[in-house]
Amino acid sequence: MKVVLFCGGQGLRMRGGNNDLPKPMVPLGPRPILWHLMKYYAHFGHTEFILCLGHKGATIKEFFAGYQEWISNDFVLSGGGARLELLKRDMDDWRITLVDTGLHANIGERLVAVRPFLKDDEMFLANYSDGLTDCPLPAITERLRTTGAVAACMTARPNFSLHLVHHAEGGLVNGVLDADQADLWINAGFFAFRQEIFDYIRPGEELVLEPFSRLIAARKLAAYPYSGFWRCCDTFKDLQTLENLLAHGPAPWELWRRPAGPQRQLAPAAAE
Numbered sequence: 001m002k003v004v005l006f007c008g009g010q011g012l013r014m015r016g017g018n019n020d021l022p023k024p025m026v027p028l029g030p031r032p033i034l035w036h037l038m039k040y041y042a043h044f045g046h047t048e049f050i051l052c053l054g055h056k057g058a059t060i061k062e063f064f065a066g067y068q069e070w071i072s073n074d075f076v077l078s079g080g081g082a083r084l085e086l087l088k089r090d091m092d093d094w095r096i097t098l099v100d101t102g103l104h105a106n107i108g109e110r111l112v113a114v115r116p117f118l119k120d121d122e123m124f125l126a127n128y129s130d131g132l133t134d135c136p137l138p139a140i141t142e143r144l145r146t147t148g149a150v151a152a153c154m155t156a157r158p159n160f161s162l163h164l165v166h167h168a169e170g171g172l173v174n175g176v177l178d179a180d181q182a183d184l185w186i187n188a189g190f191f192a193f194r195q196e197i198f199d200y201i202r203p204g205e206e207l208v209l210e211p212f213s214r215l216i217a218a219r220k221l222a223a224y225p226y227s228g229f230w231r232c233c234d235t236f237k238d239l240q241t242l243e244n245l246l247a248h249g250p251a252p253w254e255l256w257r258r259p260a261g262p263q264r265q266l267a268p269a270a271a272e
Contacts, residue, residue, distance in 0.1 A: 001048075001141070001192075003041045004114060004126040006107050007034065008054020022056045024129040025063065026239060029246045032063070033233055034129055036253060038094070043256045044137040046125060047094045050117050052101040052110040061098055067091070108207040115198055128189035132242065132253040133230040135190065140224045144192040149222035151197055151215055154190035156230040159238075185223075188230050196220075229253065 007024045024034035038049060053060055076085040101113040111126065118124050123144065125137075135154055144152035187208060200211040200220075215221035229252035233239050242251070250257035 001046050002050055002118060002121055002124045003038075003046050003048065004050045004052065004111060004118070004124060005034065005037070005129045006052050006110055006127070007060055007129050008052050008057065008101055008103070008105060008110055020056070022059055023233070025056075025059055026233070028233075028239070028242055033132070033242075034060070035090075036132055037127060037129060039090070039256055040132065040253055041125065041127075041137070042091070042094065046137075047091075048097075049094065050097045050099060050114050052114055053098055054101055054103050054105060054110070057098070057100055064096055064098065106204075106206045108201050108205045108211060111207060112198065112201055112203075118195070121195065123192060123194050126191040126193060128232075130234065131189050131230060131232040132251075133188065133190065133226070134228055134252040134255060135224075135226045135230065137190075139226075140190060141192045143222050143224045144194070147222040148220075149215075150194050150200065150218075150220040151212070152192045152222040152224060154188045154230070155185040155223045155225045156188040157227065158184060158186050159231050185225055188226070189232070 005024070007022060021032075024037075025032040028036055041047070041049070051060060078085070097114075097117055099114050099117070101110040105113065107128075123141065125141070133154070133156070140152055140154050143149075197211070200214045201207070202210065205211055212221055231238060231242060233242055245251040246254075
């Protein structure tokens with residue numbers, strides 16, 4: 001399946017520390033977050049990507065146009081530096097389409113803008129490009145197939161700290177609960193769609209507001225709740241957490257770095 005990656009947002013909460021890079025291009029180890037996400041999809045055999053560009057899209061174009069394999073791969077150098085032999089490669093079989101979808105466009109508008117590149121595909125994948133997981137991706141696509149839905153998304157427990165307050169009559173509070181103690185699930189940004197998704201999007205609409213409301217009313221929106229690793233890199237604190245996991249790797253999302261043969265058991269989907 002093709003993978004649509006929304007890379008055009010301004011990432012305002014990540015501004016300042018990385019020279020205002022587009023959020024998907026914030027470095028995580030030797031490569032940007034976007035690269036880690038693409039490696040995740042490629043691990044499952046999905047190597048045709050459509051990048052929806054917007055804010056500082058030229059930065060993303062420059063990265064891929066001048067891609068340097070040796071940065072993230074081992075190599076043998078000989079001939080006094082004249083010859084460099086890579087021991088493995090990242091993206092020989094990747095096909096990447098980079099599309100300017102508007103500086104101020106929302107996610108729904110960006111998806112509609114790349115529709116011509118998806119016209120021959122019954123189903124395709126999409127992602128916000130700011131989160132990482134070790135979720136078994138086929139489980140999300142299988143949820144789409146088995147339910148007959150038009151869209152399926154992975155849902156996860158929130159990874160931020162907040163307290164939920166239950167209001168009582170008279171202006172008093174009768175309960176405070178940590179988010180991780182509540183039965184609270186959020187959209188994790190890992191989507192699978194059928195072509196019919198475009199029938200539910202009106203001009204100018206954000207993807208998960210009006211279109212998803214129509215899908216819910218038609219009973220055509222499915223969810224795959226996943227209780228394993230997922231983290232959205234929304235703030236510098238999130239980035240520090242991911243960097244720490246990477247430093248003690250393989251990080252949870254680096255499925256491609258796990259040894260061949262029997263794999264450790266991934267956390268299952270949550271009870272539904």
